[in-house]
Amino acid sequence: MSLIEKTATELVSLLNKGEVTSRELTEAFCDRIAEVEGKVKALLYHDRDGALAQAEAVDLSRKSGKPVGKLAGLPIIVKDILCTKGEPTTCASRMLENFKAPYDAHVISLLQNASSVRIARANMDEFAMGSSCENSAFQKTRNPWNLDCVPGGSSGGSAACIAAKEAPLSLGTDTGGSIRQPAGLCGIVGLKPTYGRVSRFGLVAYASSLDQIGPMARTVEDAALLLEVISGHDERDSTCANLPVPEYSKICRAPKKGLRVGVVTDYFGEGLDPEVEAAVREAVRVLESQGAKIVEVRLPTSKYAIPTYYMVATAEASSNLARYDGVHYGYRAKEYSDLIDMYKKTRGEGFGAEVKRRIMLGTLALSAGRRDAFYVKALQVRRLLRNDYDKAFESCDVVLGPTSPSAAFKIGEKSDDPVAMYLSDIYTVATNLAGLPGLSIPCGFTKSGLPIGLQLQGPAFAEETLLQAGYLYQQATDWHTKTPSL
Amino acid sequence: MAFTREQVVKIADLGRLHLTESEIESMSKQLTAILGFFEQLEAIDTEGIEPMAHCLPIQNVFREDEKKPGLPPDEALANAPKRVGDFFSVPPILD
Numbered sequence: 001m002s003l004i005e006k007t008a009t010e011l012v013s014l015l016n017k018g019e020v021t022s023r024e025l026t027e028a029f030c031d032r033i034a035e036v037e038g039k040v041k042a043l044l045y046h047d048r049d050g051a052l053a054q055a056e057a058v059d060l061s062r063k064s065g066k067p068v069g070k071l072a073g074l075p076i077i078v079k080d081i082l083c084t085k086g087e088p089t090t091c092a093s094r095m096l097e098n099f100k101a102p103y104d105a106h107v108i109s110l111l112q113n114a115s116s117v118r119i120a121r122a123n124m125d126e127f128a129m130g131s132s133c134e135n136s137a138f139q140k141t142r143n144p145w146n147l148d149c150v151p152g153g154s155s156g157g158s159a160a161c162i163a164a165k166e167a168p169l170s171l172g173t174d175t176g177g178s179i180r181q182p183a184g185l186c187g188i189v190g191l192k193p194t195y196g197r198v199s200r201f202g203l204v205a206y207a208s209s210l211d212q213i214g215p216m217a218r219t220v221e222d223a224a225l226l227l228e229v230i231s232g233h234d235e236r237d238s239t240c241a242n243l244p245v246p247e248y249s250k251i252c253r254a255p256k257k258g259l260r261v262g263v264v265t266d267y268f269g270e271g272l273d274p275e276v277e278a279a280v281r282e283a284v285r286v287l288e289s290q291g292a293k294i295v296e297v298r299l300p301t302s303k304y305a306i307p308t309y310y311m312v313a314t315a316e317a318s319s320n321l322a323r324y325d326g327v328h329y330g331y332r333a334k335e336y337s338d339l340i341d342m343y344k345k346t347r348g349e350g351f352g353a354e355v356k357r358r359i360m361l362g363t364l365a366l367s368a369g370r371r372d373a374f375y376v377k378a379l380q381v382r383r384l385l386r387n388d389y390d391k392a393f394e395s396c397d398v399v400l401g402p403t404s405p406s407a408a409f410k411i412g413e414k415s416d417d418p419v420a421m422y423l424s425d426i427y428t429v430a431t432n433l434a435g436l437p438g439l440s441i442p443c444g445f446t447k448s449g450l451p452i453g454l455q456l457q458g459p460a461f462a463e464e465t466l467l468q469a470g471y472l473y474q475q476a477t478d479w480h481t482k483t484p485s486l
Numbered sequence: 487m488a489f490t491r492e493q494v495v496k497i498a499d500l501g502r503l504h505l506t507e508s509e510i511e512s513m514s515k516q517l518t519a520i521l522g523f524f525e526q527l528e529a530i531d532t533e534g535i536e537p538m539a540h541c542l543p544i545q546n547v548f549r550e551d552e553k554k555p556g557l558p559p560d561e562a563l564a565n566a567p568k569r570v571g572d573f574f575s576v577p578p579i580l581d
Contacts, residue, residue, distance in 0.1 A: 102561045195541050209540050238547040239540075307524040318501060325502075327574050329565030339577045340502070348504030356503055360494070360513060361520065363501035377527055379537030384530070386538060418516055419523050435541025460541075 003028040005483075008074055008168040008222035009249070015072040018062075022073025026055035026117050029075045033120065033166045036486045039147060041139045042160040044080045045088055046120040051075065054117040061115070069115035070229055076111060077167040079158045080121040081128055082213070083202040084108050091204050092136035093126045095330045095350035105202020106234045107171060107213050114229045119167060122157030126352045127321065128178055128206045130154050131424045134415050135354045142411075143186060144484040145450055149408035152182030152424075158216050159186040164486060169226050170216045175207050176309050177403075177428025179214045180440035184403030184453020187442045187482065189223045189470070190216045192428075194460045195435035196241035197227075199234030207316035208239075210309075210432040219480050220441060220470040224248035227463060243461065252467035259469055261287055261456075262297035262396030267427055273406040279444035279452040280402045283473065287400075290472050297392040297399055301384045302430050306422055308385065309429035310358075311365050311378035318362025324350060357418060386434040393459045398469050401427055403440040403453030431457050439466040442479040451479075489518040 003011070003025055014020045030048045037043055058073035078084070081091050083101035085108075090096045104112075111118065125135035133141040133156030141156045143149040144163040151160040155172030159182035162170055172179040174192035183190025191214045198213045205211065215226035228249050233242040263284055268277060288294050326332035326346035333345035351359070365374040392399055404424055414421040431438040436457055443454035454473070458466045474480050494514045498505045505513060556562075559572045568575040 099565050102557055102564060235549050239542060239544070241542070301530075304527060304530060307527050310520070311524065311527075322502075326567055327576055330567070332567035336577065339579050341504075342577050343502040344499075344504035347502055348506075351503070353509075356505070356509070357513065357516060357520075359501045359503060360497050360517060364497050364517070367497065367500060374524070376537050377532060379539055380532035380535040381527060381530055383535055383538035384532070386541065419519055422520075433541075 004032050004165045006168070007219050008217060008225060009219070011074055011168055012072045012225070015074065022055035022058040022117060023052060025073065026051050026075050026119060029119060029167055036164050036166065039486055040142050040144055040160050040164045040166070042123055042141050042151070042157040042164060042166060043077070043120045044090060044092065044123050044138060044157070051117055051119040058115045058117065069113055070225070071111070071114040071116035074116050074169065075119045075167050076116045077120045077122050077158065077161050077170040078108070078118060079124055079155050079170070079172050081124060081173055081204045082108055082171060083204065084118070087121065089204065091127045092124045092138055093350065093352065093355070094137045095324050097331065099329055101202070103202065106199035106236060107230045108202065110230050120161070122155070122161055122170060124157055125154035126355050127204070128154040128173055128175055129317070129354050129358055131177070131181060131421050132409070132414065133157065134411065135352055137352055140411060143408045144486055145187060146408065148410055149450065150185070150411050152185035152408065154178040155216065156182045159183050159188055159190065162186070162188045162216055162218060163484060165483060168217070169222060171213055171230070172216050173203060173211060173213050174432065175210045176313060176432050177425040179216060180403050180428050180438055180453070180455060181425060183216055183440040184455070185408040185451065187451030187479070188216060188218055189220055189442070189480065190214065190440045191223045191227060191463070191466070192431060192438045193227065193231065193463060194437045196239050197437070197461065197463065198230050199237040199240040201234055201236040205320040207313040208320060209316060210313060220252055220467055220474050221249060224252040224467045241461070246464055248463060248467055251464045252471045254468065255472065256397070256465060256468040259292040259398070259472065260295060260396040261292045261469065262295050262392055262399040264299050264302070264399050264401045265296050266299050266302050267401035271405050271423065271426065272402060275446045276402050276404070276406060276452050280454055283443040283454045284400065286476050287469070287473055290476050292469070292472070295396050297396055299388045299392060299399070299430070301381065301388050304381055305385060305430040305433065306426055308378045308381045309425070309433055310361065310422060311374055312382060312433065314358045314362030315365045315375050316362070318359045318366065321355070321359055382433045385430050389434050389436060397462070397465050398456045398458045401455050403427060403455040407446045407450035407452055427455060436460055437463050437466055439470050441470045441473060442482070443477070444479060489514045489521065
């Protein structure tokens, strides 16, 4: 078995035993990038020499007996929305095409402390707004399982690069499903942590009360390992929880006695593809055969989650994106008549269509006379959504359903119909509104060979339970071991 | 609720977005469709429900008021589209 086929957990063990060097491993993944990137187009930036230099530094530390971090010299790819000092951080936007971050995001510092090797930056929907990666200003990422299909979004590059074996681990961000939906569509594992589990310092803001950074990987254990590295308190993000970080990579393997799984009956209705439904129902049977107790639960407000999400998220986005004014950094229009015209031309030319649509929606939702009917109403429904979850978790430890209503769709299929595109996040947006953790794991394939994702959601800070349930499922199935031929 | 051309222009102005004629046209169609879809929220009874702007049970978070290093001027200005000396340069705002 070649190095790139192995899981992150296996590779860390080989690195720590001295059976492979970080340089050898980094070369292997850089070679893989050179081989398949032309087809997949998952990456916006790849610096082979810079990666090899980082790898050699880890190897040198190890050789000279200095402590080496938990990731032990493992290559990793990060979404191009995480500030990294001196590297381009474009958010896949013309607005930030030439921007180089002046500081490191907290998670980037933690990755460095853990001795990982950053080999590339992943493509995404512009400013994390989208569900297909088609909103990138630079390129359309392809689904490694079918190059005519989207990889999902917004962390489409972070998902596709794992499925294509360009790296063993990646970081994505999730505001309404942007880790879980592409993980599901690309047949990998993606975890959106509880709001506050991971510091958002240095994550370019989209919707600040919803954004979280999370791990993407081939297996539940690998995702647990990366979550363990990036979690924890950071005083530079006042919403980052001051709670201890469990040893997720160990705990995920400990069997959870009497796991209660709540099947969300509201998810199995209109709009759900029958092949996806069949795969998810089979996953319920597998978990039951593994000793889980299955109950049925309701999340009745979830059918209103999409309009609620788009009101809250766009309102926050219209405020957050006010910073792109052509003054401090980023693009500035070449021709304008005065200051206000400079702002308007800069933003009109620098932002893509979906970003402008969301700024318009958010501006509308917060405008005088409409705020109560739109924004405040959505915040009230948000509380009802959270109340639904609290009630559901009285009778179960995790709730289960599909990650997305269908498998990957064709490139271009939904790009002219915003509402159809928004509906691909119908099962994921409520998790963010409620601030809870969610995990997507592979649970089968359609007849045409596209991956299907299973979603587990848990109470706040119950990542351990999600990972244990996911691990239990992977013990009895081999979907996570399947990879596309490229 | 139909979204007129005038409303699109007004909102774009509030959001400081210059839109082309074709963008104004497509935006008024798309916003009408999206808002029509959003109207379903009106059916939910939210009487007396406290709005939830944030999902964490935290209020104010304080830290010690200590002096810490910030970005040096050259680094802070490195990405500026236009700078003059140690300042960001903007078009005149006063006549």
